[in-house]
Amino acid sequence: MGTTRMMVLLNILLLLWFQQWVQASTSVIQMATEGEIQLKINAKGDADTVIHAAFNTTIVYERLAYMTDTFGPRFSGTPALESALDWIKVQAQTDGLSVKEQPVMIPVWVRGREYANLISPRRKSMHVLGLGGSVGTNGQIVQAKVLVVSSFDDLERQKDNVKGKIVVYNVEFVSYSKTVVYRVNGASKAQQYGAVAALVRSISPFGLQTPHTGSSEPTTIPAMAITLEDAQMFARMQARGQEVEIELYMEAHTLPDAQSRNLILEIEGTHFPSEYVIVGGHTDSWDIADGAMDDGGGAFVAWEALRLIKSSGLHPDRTVRAILYVNEENGARGGQQYAHDYSDTLSKTSIALESDVGTFTPDGISFLGSTKAQSILEYMGHQLLGGIGSGNVSGEGIGEDISYMCVTGVPCGNLNVLDPRVGTESNNPCAPYSQPPYPLLTEDEFPRDGYFWYHHTEADTIDKLSPEQLQHAAATLGVWIYSIANLPTLLPR
Template identity: 40%
Template sequence: MIITSPCFLYTSDIATEIADYADVAKRIIDLAVFGAAQNRSYRRLADFTDTIGNRVSGSENLNMAIKYMYNAMTQDGLDVHLEPVKIPHWVRGKESAVMIVPRVKNLAILGLGSSVGTPPEGIEAEVLVVQSFEELKHRASEATGKIVVFNQPFVSYGETVAYRAYGASEAAKVGAVATLIRSITPFSINSPHTGWQDYQDGVKRIPTACITVEDAELMWRLSKRGQKIMIRVTMAAKTFPDADSFNTVAEIKGWQHPEQVVLLSGHLDSWDVGQGAMDDGGGAMISWEVLSLIKDLGLRPRRTLRTVLWTAEEQGGVGAQQYYNLHKVNISNFDLVMESDLGTFRPEALQFTGSDAARKVMEEVVKLLAPINMTKLETHGEGTDISPWMQAGVPGASLYVADSRYFWFHHSEGDTMSVQDPQDMNLCSALWAVVSFVVADLQDMLPR
């Protein structure tokens, strides 16, 4: 006698239901990777970034980018609308740093988002070089009146970014007048990287910028030899009142449950250096490409496929947080939230956060990607913009790519179309489309 548990029955049923999508999945893949849509997401990204350039929160470029995408997706025959958001407006202004003792050497810097500026004549001070917060604590008495240079080694982005985020306030607590922080990257061609930083409440706000790995190591060597170092840093950075912006929303309405949603996303804003091709133009473009592919094939899922291009992600997921606040009342209708913000290089896996039952469904879904050999399902969906939903229990998925060089370019002048590959983007689009379409078309929403 064979006893079948309900769970087994469920799995078996859903496996069969999903396996029936093999033909549809194959058609999506063929169109995206080998057919008429081949290289389209790459071409769209090139047209977009070549036309607009970078587009930092609060900038006129970001306004232009939103208009550009609104028009482009409308012309593509999609249902597009904008949802208003208030976003930070920080402007870098002119900035420079020069080591003046023991010799004159220009330092390549990038001020950090939200940093205050210096007086117009700059800040000139002696330098204290430390390798960690720990060392800063031990040498707190030496920091007063100094520019603290952090030469922390790169361990991982997730771990090392703490120096960029909190370095200024930690140094201010022990009396520093400015901070220069080694860029958060494992590799450099004397290339500084920017990013957001957070002042702590009640702590003096001091100017803060990233310098290059090379210059941080240079000053560390000088200080190890007991040499006195002086720097003059000048930053015209300024924060203006919050600006008006929009999340850009395009969708294909579901035929059976239009109120239920599979959400695809990337962020449209970027930093104010480089071209924002990798971070996150690619994620935005493949999320648009999904709707184009589904439409081109004359498909329409049971549930709504919604693409959201977030605004002001780089300032801490500002657009996405406001979207969540506005739409969380309908949280029970959000089936799956997806974000691509780790690059659109060669896809390696779908990262997924959800219940065990939902994971079982997703394991079947990724099997449909066998024709392009991308059937790996990892744990932990990630993405600043989808995390409020995941924290509230909505299943979330993200695109994981072969990203060994991602942080070489991240938030630097090196984030350009030259790091993107059309065929890799075809594969990202195919994966993104098969997963979202099938989940949106299943009989049932993903179990929570």
């Protein structure tokens, strides 16, 4: 062998060794910068087990359909809510989950009979829903001329013209968080200037003469939701100088608080039983809504996430809890009570996740916490859920129930979903796995509008959801909570 050939061979060997060294050191660097944490050796296999278990059964859809069909609306203070909670408790126990009942005192608001009629320039029966927490009309019919305003600034400009009128807020839906202030604060602001009632255009981007209820800050004047169609018609009438007059009647009233409960479903951790990973949704709905989307689906996919872990024979290192909060809709007492009663566990809670923006095809989670924790979640999501398109971490939107934990520093997140009604493709989750072709959404776009077509209406029924979407949401939450529970440490604050 000549010297030149040996030199060439040596050079090639050196080059190969150098390339391997570069590759090895790059992958170490990638681990350190992307996730800064070592996943368990079987983490991917366990995640796939949960995913396949989820898509193998339609139990979560069947249970949700049964509950919404059988018990109907689950408003705080009603026997239907308590019956539904009894039923969930028994079912979860048959899944082998531990179930704790945490007492919660909840407000009791009663709608009673209610109506509103346009009486000038023509007579028309309106589709209306009193806003939660509103007072009634003391057995009287309130009849008055209408002042339509398009914003709080507009109300301010016309404040000298408010006294004795029914104020109609005709505000176009921008996003839920931006527009809902008119439902929450509209009546109290109108009352300050002497209005006799407030009517709020439903907080929705789309209408089929459907009123959407929701909470309103308590005031001394009655408050109702009206339809998009009526609100816009009153604005047109006012603009052309027609005098609009309405009569309305409400029996709404508030009773003393009653006792209800959060249900805490649990699998105890094998290594760190007093450290927690939390997922959840709320069991209550508005009095007129079956609450399949808001938030039966959210509560049930949280429950299903635990059932999948249990039925797959997996044992999380930390304790995983599905908290089914009560009274999110008109008081959020369930979320407050959990944060209060379990305050000593919050510093040992790795993350609190919630699903309360619909259970359509999931895209990932939002996250509110440290940058370091976010980079760990991004790494995990990519590794474990990238295959079914729901491993993204984007946005900071946080649900009401977990917000009381988040303010104490618990890392928090919401399940983010994409609504098929507004043009996202259907998924074929088990094979072949593919990356999501859709762009990441900003916080304001979560969830895409379809959820708010039905939110807080009689049309929030099970037919708006599909078994596949619920399976996908449960698989996603199951993988997130199981893998977070098995990290070497709590998520860094």
